[in-house]
Amino acid sequence: ALEPLSVGLALGVASALTGYLSHPRFYCSYVECCPSAGQRPVPLPAALKAQLDNRLFGQHLAKDVVLKAVLGFSNNPSPKKPLMLSLHGWAGTGKNFLSQILAEQVHPAGLRSKFVHLFLATLHFPHPDQVKLYKEQLQNWIRGNVSACPSSVFIFDEMDKMHPGVIDAIKPFLDYYEEVDGVSYRKAIFIFLSNAGGDLINKAALDFWTSGKRREDIQLKDLEPLLSVGVFNNKNSGLWHSSIIDRNLIDYFVPFLPLEQRHVKMCVRAEMRARGYAVDEKIVQAVADEMTYFPKEQKIYSDKGCKTVQAKLDIHEDI
Numbered sequence: 001a002l003e004p005l006s007v008g009l010a011l012g013v014a015s016a017l018t019g020y021l022s023h024p025r026f027y028c029s030y031v032e033c034c035p036s037a038g039q040r041p042v043p044l045p046a047a048l049k050a051q052l053d054n055r056l057f058g059q060h061l062a063k064d065v066v067l068k069a070v071l072g073f074s075n076n077p078s079p080k081k082p083l084m085l086s087l088h089g090w091a092g093t094g095k096n097f098l099s100q101i102l103a104e105q106v107h108p109a110g111l112r113s114k115f116v117h118l119f120l121a122t123l124h125f126p127h128p129d130q131v132k133l134y135k136e137q138l139q140n141w142i143r144g145n146v147s148a149c150p151s152s153v154f155i156f157d158e159m160d161k162m163h164p165g166v167i168d169a170i171k172p173f174l175d176y177y178e179e180v181d182g183v184s185y186r187k188a189i190f191i192f193l194s195n196a197g198g199d200l201i202n203k204a205a206l207d208f209w210t211s212g213k214r215r216e217d218i219q220l221k222d223l224e225p226l227l228s229v230g231v232f233n234n235k236n237s238g239l240w241h242s243s244i245i246d247r248n249l250i251d252y253f254v255p256f257l258p259l260e261q262r263h264v265k266m267c268v269r270a271e272m273r274a275r276g277y278a279v280d281e282k283i284v285q286a287v288a289d290e291m292t293y294f295p296k297e298q299k300i301y302s303d304k305g306c307k308t309v310q311a312k313l314d315i316h317e318d319i
Contacts, residue, residue, distance in 0.1 A: 032107075032114060034115055034149030034150070034151065043071060043074055043105035043106070045067070045071055047105070048067060048070065048071065048101075048105050049063075049067060051104075051105070052066070052101060055101060055270065056097055057259070057270075058093075058215075058259045058260065058262075058266070059093065060215075061219070061220055061254070061255055061256075062087070062098060062254050062255070065220060065252050065254050066098060066102065066254060069083065069085065069252055070083070070102060073189075074106075078186075079186045079187065080176050081174060081175065081185075082174055082187070082188040082189060082190055083188075083190070083251060084174050084190045084191075084192075084244075084252075085190070085191050085252050086159075086191075086192040086194065086227075086231075086253050086254065087099070087192065087254045088195075088196060088197040088227055088231070088253060088254065088255055088256065089195070089197070089198050089201055089255060089257065089258075090198040090201075090256070090303075090305060091304060091305060091307050092259070092302070092304045092307030093256035093257065093258065093259055093305040093306075094305070094306070095193045095256055096193065098254075099155050099191050099193060102153070102189070102191065103153050103155070106153055106189065107153065115145070115149045115152050116152070116153045117141070117145060117153065117155065118155045119154070119156045121156070121157065121158035121159065121160075121161040121162040121163075122161050125166050128163050131163055131165050131166055134166050135165070135168070136169075138166070138170060139170070139173075142154065142170060142173055142185075143173075143181070146173070146183055146185050147183050150186075150188065151187050151189075152189075153188070153189045153191070154188065154189070154191070155191045156190070156191070157193045158238075159193060159194035159237065159238040159239065160194045160195045160196040160236055160238055162238030163238070164235070164238065164241070164242075166238070167192075167239065167242060167244065168242055168243050168244060170244075171243050171244050171249065174190060174244060175247065192238075194237060194238065194239075196231050196236060196239070197230050197234070197237070197255070200223075200226045200227065201223060201255045201256065201258070202258045202301065204226065205218065205258055206300070206301075209300060215260075218257065220252075220255075223255040224252070224253045227253040227255060228245060228250070231245070231253070258300075258301035258305070259301060259302045259305045259306060260300060260301060261288050261291070261293065263302075264287075264291055264302050265284050265285070265288050267309045268284045268288060269284055271309055271310055272284075272313065275313075283313075283316045286316060287309060287312045287313055287316065290312050291303075291304065291312070292304070
């Protein structure tokens with residue numbers, strides 16, 4: 001028979017061990033946990049700025065706006081609404097990079113985090129006759145995930161391919177409500193990625209160049225009003241006549257400028273370093289020369305940004 005003292009000691013040890021293993025600090029060192037109310041993720045200014053400087057090229061406006069917006073939102077203990085950013089510009093200008101950087105700053109696992117959710121319009125909302133169903137599914141998905149983690153991040157890519165009306169389903173979650181059906185959405189982050197408005201941004205950038213002004217002199221006030229009106233009235237924007245814009249629930253329309261050849265070269269150098277190569281300026285120039293540029297006469301801006309840099313560098317790997 002077991003001695004009562006031995007049994008008691010064993011049960012005590014087992015209880016203590018169970019308590020230790022289930023302690024949040026221990027458990028969350030092995031399994032991703034949502035930050036608690038007192039541990040809300042706050043990106044470090046220097047770390048976020050370094051990430052933007054090292055990975056995002058030619059986008060002084062996007063860097064400045066996002067740095068201030070994200071840090072201000074994260075440092076606010078009681079925001080009145082979720083942070084809502086709408087990123088606009090042609091493909092390859094850095095919108096996806098920026099959304100990944102922000103996701104990593106809030107949840108270190110980034111896009112692999114169970115608290116970061118990526119929606120692709122052509123994958124998740126493909127059929128125009130299913131808009132009502134998509135709206136119901138989207139509301140249920142967001143409600144469930146924010147209930148599980150208030151600081152969830154939602155990224156909607158290909159907004160220019162989103163069927164009009166779908167995205168309005170999330171309007172109640174973006175508004176200035178304390179709670180919606182018992183759930184607070186005020187600490188969540190929503191990010192839209194869209195090519196819509198890219199033509200307006202490119203024209204404004206070219207106008208600055210034509211008038212002899214530096215691209216770094218372009219300010220948010222020069223582009224944000226154009227974007228909000230242009231996207232609202234663009235039937236291919238996914239935000240066409242959207243109540244989200246009508247109610248002024250998008251905090252910032254963030255313009256991504258077209259990239260010049262010097263920015264393409266920065267992308268090539270960054271990719272070479274990421275692959276562990278020594279930077280060879282001959283290869284950098286060769287890859288940049290293989291890109292196509294517009295306008296046709298001046299050839300100032302890359303028409304694909306840095307989107308094909310990786311594929312073109314593959315050709316030069318043997319070199």
